[in-house]
Amino acid sequence: MSHAVAGKNYLNESSGLWSWLTTLDHKRIGIMYFVSVMFFFLIGGIMALLLRLELFSSNAQEGISFLSSLPNVIKGDANPADLYNRIMTYHGAIMVFMVIVPGIPAILGNFFLPLQIGAKDVAFPRLNLLSWYCLMAGAIMAFATLFLNKVDTGWTFYTPYSIRTGASVVLMVLAVFIMGMSSILTGLNFIVTVHKLRCPGMTMYRIPLFVWALYSTAIIQVLATPILAITLLLLAMERVFGIGIFDPKLGGDPVLFQHFFWFYSHPAVYIMILPAMGVISELMTTFTKKTIFGYTAIAYSSLGIAAVSFFVWGHHLFVSGQSEVAGIVFSFLTMLVGVPTAIKMFNWLATMYRGSIEFTAPMLYALGFLFLFAIGGVTGIMLAVVPVDVHFHDTYFVVAHFHYVMVGGTLMSIMGGFYYWFPKMFGKMYNMTMAIWSWVFIFIGFNVTFFPQFILGAKGMPRRYFDYIPEYEQLNRISTIGSWLIATGFVIGLIAMIRAITKGEKAPDNPWGGKTLEWTTSTPPPHDNFTNEPTVTAGPYEYK
Amino acid sequence: MSTSRIVNGVEVATHYKDDTHQYLSNKEGIWLFMATEILMFGGLFIGYIIYHTMYPEMFAEGAKYLDWKLGFVNTLVLIFSSFTMALGIYFNQKNQPKKAVMALGATVLCGAIFMVIKYFEYTHKFHLGIYPGQMLNLEMVKPVHQNLGLYFGFYFCMSGLHGLHVLIGMCLITWVMIRNIRGDFHSNYYTPIEGVGIFWHIIDLIWIFLFPLLYLVG
Ligand SMILES: [Cu+2]
Numbered sequence: 001m002s003h004a005v006a007g008k009n010y011l012n013e014s015s016g017l018w019s020w021l022t023t024l025d026h027k028r029i030g031i032m033y034f035v036s037v038m039f040f041f042l043i044g045g046i047m048a049l050l051l052r053l054e055l056f057s058s059n060a061q062e063g064i065s066f067l068s069s070l071p072n073v074i075k076g077d078a079n080p081a082d083l084y085n086r087i088m089t090y091h092g093a094i095m096v097f098m099v100i101v102p103g104i105p106a107i108l109g110n111f112f113l114p115l116q117i118g119a120k121d122v123a124f125p126r127l128n129l130l131s132w133y134c135l136m137a138g139a140i141m142a143f144a145t146l147f148l149n150k151v152d153t154g155w156t157f158y159t160p161y162s163i164r165t166g167a168s169v170v171l172m173v174l175a176v177f178i179m180g181m182s183s184i185l186t187g188l189n190f191i192v193t194v195h196k197l198r199c200p201g202m203t204m205y206r207i208p209l210f211v212w213a214l215y216s217t218a219i220i221q222v223l224a225t226p227i228l229a230i231t232l233l234l235l236a237m238e239r240v241f242g243i244g245i246f247d248p249k250l251g252g253d254p255v256l257f258q259h260f261f262w263f264y265s266h267p268a269v270y271i272m273i274l275p276a277m278g279v280i281s282e283l284m285t286t287f288t289k290k291t292i293f294g295y296t297a298i299a300y301s302s303l304g305i306a307a308v309s310f311f312v313w314g315h316h317l318f319v320s321g322q323s324e325v326a327g328i329v330f331s332f333l334t335m336l337v338g339v340p341t342a343i344k345m346f347n348w349l350a351t352m353y354r355g356s357i358e359f360t361a362p363m364l365y366a367l368g369f370l371f372l373f374a375i376g377g378v379t380g381i382m383l384a385v386v387p388v389d390v391h392f393h394d395t396y397f398v399v400a401h402f403h404y405v406m407v408g409g410t411l412m413s414i415m416g417g418f419y420y421w422f423p424k425m426f427g428k429m430y431n432m433t434m435a436i437w438s439w440v441f442i443f444i445g446f447n448v449t450f451f452p453q454f455i456l457g458a459k460g461m462p463r464r465y466f467d468y469i470p471e472y473e474q475l476n477r478i479s480t481i482g483s484w485l486i487a488t489g490f491v492i493g494l495i496a497m498i499r500a501i502t503k504g505e506k507a508p509d510n511p512w513g514g515k516t517l518e519w520t521t522s523t524p525p526p527h528d529n530f531t532n533e534p535t536v537t538a539g540p541y542e543y544k
Numbered sequence: 545m546s547t548s549r550i551v552n553g554v555e556v557a558t559h560y561k562d563d564t565h566q567y568l569s570n571k572e573g574i575w576l577f578m579a580t581e582i583l584m585f586g587g588l589f590i591g592y593i594i595y596h597t598m599y600p601e602m603f604a605e606g607a608k609y610l611d612w613k614l615g616f617v618n619t620l621v622l623i624f625s626s627f628t629m630a631l632g633i634y635f636n637q638k639n640q641p642k643k644a645v646m647a648l649g650a651t652v653l654c655g656a657i658f659m660v661i662k663y664f665e666y667t668h669k670f671h672l673g674i675y676p677g678q679m680l681n682l683e684m685v686k687p688v689h690q691n692l693g694l695y696f697g698f699y700f701c702m703s704g705l706h707g708l709h710v711l712i713g714m715c716l717i718t719w720v721m722i723r724n725i726r727g728d729f730h731s732n733y734y735t736p737i738e739g740v741g742i743f744w745h746i747i748d749l750i751w752i753f754l755f756p757l758l759y760l761v762g
Contacts, residue, residue, distance in 0.1 A: 120559035123569050188576045196569040197559060226580040230587035234701065242678035243697030245591055250677050251602075251691030256594065260587060528558065 009427070009524040024125035025527060030111030031425065032132055037099055037107060040139065044094035045487070047087050052449075052483040054084055054466055058473045067466070084466030085152040092155030093172070097179050098139055100410050101268060104275035105186055105221070106131070108417045109214045111425060113190060115518035115525065116208045118199025118534040123192035127185045134182035141175035144168075154464065156261060159246040159254040163238050170239050173232040180225045180232075183271070187221025190214055199517075201536035208516045208540040209298050213278025216302035220267045220274070220309060228264035231257065255320050262313035270309040272406060273373075274302055276413030277344055280366050283416055284348045285541045286514045287363035288355025292541045294347040301340035308337050318389045327386050334384035341377055345370065360512070361435035365416025368443045372408025376401060379454070394464070397457025400450045408446060415442070415493070422500070423507030427524040430500035438493035445485025452479045515541050554733045567735055574739040578746045581709075585750050588702050592757060595694060604762025605688055606695030609674060614665055615759040618658050622748045625654030629717070629741045632724075636734040641724055648721040648737075651744065655714040662707050669696075676700040699758055706754060709747045716740045 010027045020028060053066040067080040067087075075083050110128065114121055122128050145151055145168040153162045153169060162169050194215045198207065207215075235257070237243045244250030246257040285292040292298065314322055314330030322330075348370060357363065379401040383389050392398060423429055452475040457463075461472045468476065510519040521530050547558045560566035596603050628650040635644035673681030680693035687693075720737045723729065729737060 114559075121557075123559075124573055125557075125559075127573075184580055188573060188580075191576060192569050192573050195572060196565065222576055222580055223583060226583035227587050230584045233705070234587075234591075237676075237697075237701055241676050241697075241700075243701060244677035244691070244694040245595075245697055245701075247677070250697075251595075251599065251694045252697075253594075256591065260591075 008526060009522065010527050011427070011524050013527045022129075024121070024129055026110050026114050026122050026125065026128060027425075027525060027529075029128050029132055030107055030109075033102060033106040033110060033135075036132075036136065036139070037102055040094050040098040044091055044099055045490070047091040047094070049483055049487060050087055051084065051091060052480040054080065055468070055476050056480045058468050058470045058476070065466075081466045082152065085154075085464075086150040088464060089151050089154050090146070093142065093151075093176070095406075096155055096268075097176050098135070098142070100272045100406055101179075101183055102135060102186070103272070103410065103414050104279065104417065105190065105214055105217055105271075106135075106182075108210075108279065108414070108421060109186070109190065109217075109275060112421060112518055113193060113211055113214055114197065115521065115529055116211050116516050116540075117194065117197065117202050118517050118530065118536065119193060119197035120528050120530070121197075122189045123197060124189050128189055131182040131185035131189070134178050134185065138175045138177075138179035138182065141171055141178065145172045145175070156265070157232075157235060157257075158261075159235065159238070159257040160248065162235060163247055170236045173236050177229055177232045180229050183221050184225045187218035187225075190218035191222065194218075199534050199536060205296070205299075206536055206539050209281035209292060209295065209302075210275070210278035210516075212299040213274050213276075213281070213302050216306040217271050217274045219303075220271050220306050224264045224267040224271075224310070227260060228268075231260040231264065234260075255317065255322070258317055258320055259313065262316045263310075266313040266316065267306075267309040269405070270305055272410045274305060276369070276410040277302065279413045279417035279420070280348060280369050281344075282514075282516070283362050283366035283420055284351045285543070286420070286512050287358045287360060287366070288352050289358075289513065289543050290351055290355040290541075291539075291543050292347070293350035293353075294343070295539065295541070297343050298347050301343040304340035305337060308333065308340070312337060315384055315389070318386055319393050331384050331386050335381055338377065338381050345374065345377075358512075359436075360419075361430075361432060361439055362416045362420035362512075364436060364439045364443075365412050365419065368439065369409060369412040369416065372404050372412060372443075372446065376404030376408050380405065392457055394462055395457035396453040396461045396463055399463045400453035400457060403450045403453075407450075412442075415439075420512070421518075422497070423511050424518055424523055424525070426501055426504075427507050428500045428504030429507045429511065430496050430504055434492060434496035434499075438489045438496060441485050441489030441492060443489075445482050445487075445489055448482030448485060449479050450482070452476070452482075515543065552732050553730065563732060570735050570739065574742050578742055581743075581746060582750075585702075585705070588698070588705070589753070589757075592698055592702070595698070596761070599689065599691060599694070600762070602689040602691055602695050606692055606699065607759060607761045609669070609672070609685075610699070610759045611665065612759040614661055615755050618661050619751065619755050621654050621657050621661075622751050625651045625658075626745050626748045628654065629744045632720075633734060633737050633741050636724070636729045636737055637731050639731045641727065641729065644729070644737075645721055645724050648717055648724060652714050652717050652721070655710050655717070658710055659707065659714075662703070702754055702758065706747065706750055709750075713740070713744050713747050716743065 010025055020032060023029060050067065056066065057064060059065070065080040067075060067083045078086070110122070148168040148171065149166055151167040151169060151172045153165060153167065157169065157173060194207070194211060234243070234245055238246050242250065244252045246252050246254050248254055281292060281298055312330060312334045314326055315334045318327050379397070383392060383398065383401055419430070419435055456472055456475050459472065461468055507523050509521070509523045517534055517536070518525070520534060548555050549558065550556070551562045554563035556563050556566050560569065628647045631647035632644050632651065635641070635647060673684030674696055675681065676697040676699070677693040680687070680696060685692065717740055720740050723736065
């Protein structure tokens with residue numbers, strides 16, 4: 001039963017589809033999450049491209065509409081406006097619940113959290129596998145609604161429309177409920193793992209910053225997701241029995257749904273961004289060959305963001321009829337998030353200062369993150385100001401803002417983390433030139449797509465419509481062309497990955513000179529992660 | 545991790561140091577899970593508080609349709625079942641599996657009594673035309689408050705979700721009871737019983753809040 005046998009690693013210690021579907025190895029579960037989340041990302045991405053194609057020109061009224069020119073198999077008998085609403089709903093729901101929320105914790109976290117703290121596995125391997133099956137079950141239910149009555153509520157399921165529409169809201173909502181359970185199980189697992197399974201000498205102040213970020217995220221996952229669960233259950237009950245809690249006709253309050261929904265969904269934004277920040281901390285220190293600047297400040301700012309995140313949800317309700325006093329309080333609290341976030345930003349900049357920066361693909365993603373997330377964050381502060389938000393609410397300015405945070409922040413970081421850890425995960429090196437070209441297309445394409453949307457929003461173009469007045473056409477065309485650049489970038493990246501896995505060079509154990517524990521074990525890691533249990537005597541980033 | 549080994553008569557997964565390490569980790573996991581349960585019910589309680597401040601008379605009127613005596617009996621049944629559940633753990637700690645199985649059996653029985661009483665309460669309400677929200681039969685009930693259906697929306701959601709948890713709890717207790725009969729537990733190893741016990745106690749605790757809020761309000 002020695003796992004240290006030469007040539008044996010987690011990938012080849014057993015084979016066959018069944019050995020994967022029943023695996024309890026956190027590394028294999030991470031890979032399974034990777035494959036499934038990338039598939040969801042592909043579908044959500046194709047939907048985004050369809051939306052942008054419809055918005056390429058403003059002539060939909062006169063019958064020149066991309067969506068209405070689609071073959072009947074795809075569009076059914078829907079008119080372009082309905083079709084647009086549906087595609088937009090699925091794009092949002094897939095990207096939020098099936099890509100960005102599970103993205104970093106379930107893929108990279110699953111794989112590297114135990115490795116980084118010197119553990120053999122997560123605390124509850126069976127729950128870990130169960131969480132993947134929950135996500136799959138939720139995904140199947142969500143996709144099943146595509147073949148029933150397609151959902152057109154937007155990913156937020158706002159009442160009262162979600163009570164009245166003829167779409168399969170109940171099935172969709174239960175799908176999200178089950179995916180929420182998956183998220184809770186991951187978070188619960190990570191908290192106990194960090195508390196109980198650190199190797200000898202790995203004190204809380206020696207765990208890598210990625211682990212700190214995952215730990216803070218896990219707290220939000222466990223504390224916020226149950227509120228989403230009960231909200232969605234109540235919405236389902238509302239549709240099935242008409243219980244009245246969110247229905248004004250029966251004395252209920254539809255705005256209460258918004259409060260409940262955002263009480264989860266705002267912290268969920270930090271479920272998406274905190275682990276991304278953790279990845280950036282790792283990349284910054286490894287590719288500047290410098291000890292991270294302000295370890296404690298970065299660690300505590302993660303907890304700080306997690307704590308503040310529970311008290312800012314009202315900024316989504318500035319124009320929903322919440323009291324002005326509440327609006328002002330939520331406005332102030334929202335701006336408070338900027339403080340721990342800025343602490344992180346400045347610590348990363350200070351880490352780079354006089355470091356020997358290597359412009360590898362993962363580092364370029366990290367730099368891209370700094371640039372894009374700064375824009376996303378600052379526009380977030382702008383939107384937190386009540387009078388500004390009243391003007392920008394439900395315009396493309398908001399769309400641009402959260403895409404700069406979610407895509408420019410989280411997705412950049414997923415990609416960066418993925419290029420960083422790819423050699424460890426698969427034991428192969430990728431072609432760096434191709435990876436960098438992929439980054440160039442994604443980075444430029446992203447800005448071309450979303451920067452014009454800030455201007456469009458400022459000019460008053462409302463979001464969520466399938467058409468617009470001709471004055472907005474030029475900027476919309478630029479935006480759509482940008483979406484093709486992003487797609488090109490991802491295709492190049494995908495080719496680079498496939499080529500690396502099929503015929504890439506064998507990766508060394510520590511290709512980047514990383515200092516955290518995952519780089520001390522063999523590549524790819526053995527089944528039990530380490531041949532001998534590691535002992536830690538110093539902090540995680542001891543560069544000279 | 546599929547591989548495991550025996551430490552102090554307990555099967556310990558390879559990523560744990562020893563049986564205590566595994567026990568404490570499992571227990572922390574169970575408590576975290578129970579935190580999510582409490583938070584989930586918390587959403588309902590928040591909704592209750594908000595609507596109670598909006599329509600206090602509606603809640604007072606609705607509570608009149610509930611039989612507080614039945615609710616009180618159910619409260620006693622659940623409190624007693626918490627006691628038998630604790631005995632189930634205690635007897636395993638003392639290596640007396642036969643007594644433990646009897647205590648667990650009594651707990652399941654209490655759960656069943658609770659559900660039977662609940663069943664009669666529900667069917668009686670349906671008989672009177674009392675349903676949640678818009679399904680409330682206005683001709684049969686003749687409510688004074690126009691939104692009375694909303695009260696029953698809360699009543700059926702809160703007690704229904706709680707009842708569902710009682711059913712799940714009964715299944716879990718039956719499962720550990722079967723394992724107990726099989727001889728899986730002893731003074732060094734009773735984690736599943738303790739976990740199920742924590743679940744059962746929290747469910748009882750939630751009922752202790754639900755009872756006054758639904759039956760005695762107003
Ligand atoms: Cu928010």
